Amino acid sequence: MRIDLPGFLEVHAKAVVEARNSARRALAVWRQEIPSVDPAGLLRPLFERSTRTFVWVSPHSSVLAMGSAMDFTHVGHDRFGGVRRAWEQALQTAVAGGPAPPTTPSLVGGFSFAPRPGPLPEALMWVPRVLIARDRGGRTTLALTASVDPRLTTTDGPARAAADAVALLSGAGVRPCPVPLIEGTTTLEIPSASEWKALVALTTEQIAHGRFDKAVLARQLRVTSPWGYDLPSVLGTLLDTQRGSTVFAVAAYGHAFVGATPERLVSLRGGRAESMSLAASMPRGGTAAEDACLRAALLHDDKSRREQEIVTATLRHAFGQVCRDVTVPAQPHVLDLPNLRHLHTRVVGDIADPENASVLDLVERLHPTPAVGGHPRGAALDWLREAEPFDRGWYAGPVGWMNDEQEGDFAVAIRSAHLQEGTATLYAGCGIVAGSDPDVELAETRLKFRPMLNALAVPLSESALYRQPGAKFRLPSLEGPGK
Numbered sequence: 001m002r003i004d005l006p007g008f009l010e011v012h013a014k015a016v017v018e019a020r021n022s023a024r025r026a027l028a029v030w031r032q033e034i035p036s037v038d039p040a041g042l043l044r045p046l047f048e049r050s051t052r053t054f055v056w057v058s059p060h061s062s063v064l065a066m067g068s069a070m071d072f073t074h075v076g077h078d079r080f081g082g083v084r085r086a087w088e089q090a091l092q093t094a095v096a097g098g099p100a101p102p103t104t105p106s107l108v109g110g111f112s113f114a115p116r117p118g119p120l121p122e123a124l125m126w127v128p129r130v131l132i133a134r135d136r137g138g139r140t141t142l143a144l145t146a147s148v149d150p151r152l153t154t155t156d157g158p159a160r161a162a163a164d165a166v167a168l169l170s171g172a173g174v175r176p177c178p179v180p181l182i183e184g185t186t187t188l189e190i191p192s193a194s195e196w197k198a199l200v201a202l203t204t205e206q207i208a209h210g211r212f213d214k215a216v217l218a219r220q221l222r223v224t225s226p227w228g229y230d231l232p233s234v235l236g237t238l239l240d241t242q243r244g245s246t247v248f249a250v251a252a253y254g255h256a257f258v259g260a261t262p263e264r265l266v267s268l269r270g271g272r273a274e275s276m277s278l279a280a281s282m283p284r285g286g287t288a289a290e291d292a293c294l295r296a297a298l299l300h301d302d303k304s305r306r307e308q309e310i311v312t313a314t315l316r317h318a319f320g321q322v323c324r325d326v327t328v329p330a331q332p333h334v335l336d337l338p339n340l341r342h343l344h345t346r347v348v349g350d351i352a353d354p355e356n357a358s359v360l361d362l363v364e365r366l367h368p369t370p371a372v373g374g375h376p377r378g379a380a381l382d383w384l385r386e387a388e389p390f391d392r393g394w395y396a397g398p399v400g401w402m403n404d405e406q407e408g409d410f411a412v413a414i415r416s417a418h419l420q421e422g423t424a425t426l427y428a429g430c431g432i433v434a435g436s437d438p439d440v441e442l443a444e445t446r447l448k449f450r451p452m453l454n455a456l457a458v459p460l461s462e463s464a465l466y467r468q469p470g471a472k473f474r475l476p477s478l479e480g481p482g483k
Helices: 005-022 039-049 079-093 157-170 193-208 231-241 288-299 302-320 359-366 377-387 438-455
Strands: 026-034 053-057 062-066 070-073 095-097 105-111 123-127 130-134 140-148 186-190 214-224 246-252 255-261 264-269 272-283 323-327 333-336 340-351 398-403 408-412 416-420 423-432
Touching (some): 005 079, 005 140, 005 157, 039 130, 039 157, 039 231, 053 105, 062 105, 070 079, 079 105, 079 123, 079 359, 105 130, 105 408, 140 157, 193 214, 193 377, 193 423, 214 377, 231 246, 231 255, 231 438, 255 438, 272 288, 272 302, 272 423, 288 333, 302 340, 302 359, 423 438
Parallel strands (some): 026 095
Antiparallel strands (some): 026 140, 053 062, 053 246, 062 130, 070 123, 105 398, 130 140, 186 214, 214 423, 246 255, 255 416, 272 340, 398 408, 416 423
8 A cells, every 4th residue: 555645745745834814723634545444453553542532333434543743622511612623724724635535524522411520521522643434435534634833834744644544554454363361450339239220219209200201211331450451352242242232442631432322423424414313222132033022012112102202392393493304213123233122213304504514513512412411301310310319421422523624423322431540430321211210220231231241351250240249328308309
């Protein structure tokens, strides 16, 4: 593979002029097509060469990125708008060249569930120095970016980015092998099984009192390993075992947030927006006959249908505010995954004002959906702030990418874990509605932990996983808001 370095240097020279004339930092971007490469084969060299990495591998496309040419962060409730405005400003001085189209992903990253400080920023999107993207048609594009400081005159940015790209692609190999099961791990459930069941019961009481219709409660499972975790192997295992999901990773500031999510938040391409209503859960069967029975049971279960309809109605309403035409099937279908199945409805709309639309505007409008927060949104989120004994961090937040034309794709970061050194904090949530059974919801969280536990090479026996009690916390008082 040959990188057109002279072409990149020419673009960089124009960016230098732009930076000096505007007295602002400018981006020099070079894009060219390259031969197809297996994303899994790049995982090992990607994480070995950079501490700032992004991975996105969906059934239809992939984005792998290393390094950062420019960061975009923001805090507070305006974090989505803040990142959009900063990106639009950066595009005013950006100079792009090369034969590949501007629809190639440019900005990658994500957001926390709620606007609260944590180990990872509340909003972190960045322009990678090296990005490799494969689109739906199988075309693979290499994007190289150098940042130009108007106060400096160095011109080695393009050469360094090109060298990093060559080293990354030269290191491409086979998929990482799963690591052997890790002995000596310790686990901690927060809240514990008994506390969780009490919290589910208390939440159904709040629903009966009319405070909200649905609240999505989350649990943590903290797994500590004496050996740490190998990120390429973790992601490789997720790619092999969670087909049909989007495998993702964000690594920054010594932390990594990884997972395999089945849930798309929203995509925007060519003026068309798409989302999905994903809710209600049921395990897979041990035989084909049992599997068929469970699928039919989920499709005809009244509680599950009510839970999923809340999500569908909310998405339909949100799309109706920004789209000319919205298409929503009358009935959901069952989405089968390796470990679980869910009720699923595809929601599609044509944007009414595509010239001024941004995928981040749609992200802000939709997040958090009733599938991860609850309904009505305000009352449900108030309850979660009272009831959950931890901050969610990036769990169930939006993770994804966007391009120069404000199009992009974001997923809901569920079935995920936050990794730092030898500790992995796994998350699982359940939608609680009228009639929810605490024992059933407990079993569902444990089932949802399993894909990440398998990827982390943690033994899956019940005695190994849940031999320690969770930390104690005080149940919220019914004398609080909504009583």
